Amino acid sequence: MEASTTTAARSARGRRPARVSGDERERAILATAERLLGERSLHEISVDDLARGAGISRPTFYFYFASKEAVLLALMDRLVAEARSGIELGMLARDPRGVVRRGIASVHDTFREHRPVALASIDVRAKSPAVRELWSRVMEGFVDESTAAIESERARGAAPQGVPARDLAIALNLMNERVFHASLSGEAPAIDEDAELDALVAIWLLAIYGTTDPPSAVD
């Protein structure tokens, strides 16, 4: 796979480099990691597997990445960028139900699309401080946005006071993460993929508004 031969757009001299370029090697490692993560956990993948998959020796692997966790981190960067993109909680008042649904669906879809990476990111958190920190930052971002949205809905009178907005936001976001992880990993008590979205949206709306049919702003 990633048979290397073509299209580096590298040499204008028409001479094919006898050696594959560094960028290509790096990409090959990333691709190998993603492929292998679809089959087994990072814990069951050795640096040697990654190196061989990319057509290099183990020591050479270390020229590109400090560890296999570093590879996952690089893979996570992409995932994170994509997951963020679907959130637009600023518009919450306009169509609460729709905005909540689309926001949750966006993360849901992104995770589904990159299942191996999403799963590994969560699983490796326990072992790798760097992964833990990156994930932490991402969750923090989601929580901040959710908190602001809840507060604004309360200010507008559409949502009742109650649990501190930030606590509510944390619990709901952590719930999503855990529910996604459960269904993605196929573990024991998990919600069916098709029902997942409905359940999460309903809980968010009930927890924030006290009803699954909150009033939209009549501008």
Add this chain to the structure above:
Amino acid sequence: MEASTTTAARSARGRRPARVSGDERERAILATAERLLGERSLHEISVDDLARGAGISRPTFYFYFASKEAVLLALMDRLVAEARSGIELGMLARDPRGVVRRGIASVHDTFREHRPVALASIDVRAKSPAVRELWSRVMEGFVDESTAAIESERARGAAPQGVPARDLAIALNLMNERVFHASLSGEAPAIDEDAELDALVAIWLLAIYGTTDPPSAVD
């Protein structure tokens, strides 16, 4: 396959304790593991650490446990037994708010009391199928009870229809697990220990009843 799989190399009771009995050694290993888990993760604890802590050599450790995961499994047995004991969802109709609160508080307290074990149990899930399965069974138990309670409240007319009871139960229980884990591990977005209970109880009540002040049965 549900009998004590935890102590791999153990055999029949009835043996009279000798000088330094096997049971004592086993307890010493367990105690060492619990102590060490208060300082670092299972991943950072070697079998040698466990053996030395219990005053035996590494090979001897394997006489008592098949691996360090097996030690955690034994520790989990206690935790699980205790966590289960505080739940009495059968009485939900009598005092919804109080029962939910006491149920969540019970698990919360148990986890706090055995923080190292609770934390390790969740963290090691990713690596150890046996731990994953045990945890799975426990969650399944919580979910079954919650589902039955929700359905009974709906039948009684105290809780509205909506999301399938089981899906609701799964999401809420997974939320609790994740929120507890976050605050226990001191990770980034987490609810303050003192506010945790209020937040979770409120979300449970809102998700099930649509209000934080559900009606109790007026027998």
Add this chain to the structure above:
DNA sequence: GACGTTGTCAACACTCTGTCGAGAATTCTC
């Protein structure tokens, strides 16, 4: 006082990680 059971450990075989240093390939500089 032999006998099986329980308990013990030195030594071994193995897997995996991460590093070092010597050198090959490619690009830069004049």
Add this chain to the structure above:
DNA sequence: GAGAATTCTCGACAGAGTGTTGACAACGTC
């Protein structure tokens, strides 16, 4: 286009862990 600088590559090493083997000691039992 020769040499220097940079980028890349890997054989060989040093360690940390894991789990197993086989010999052997202590003890209760008959």
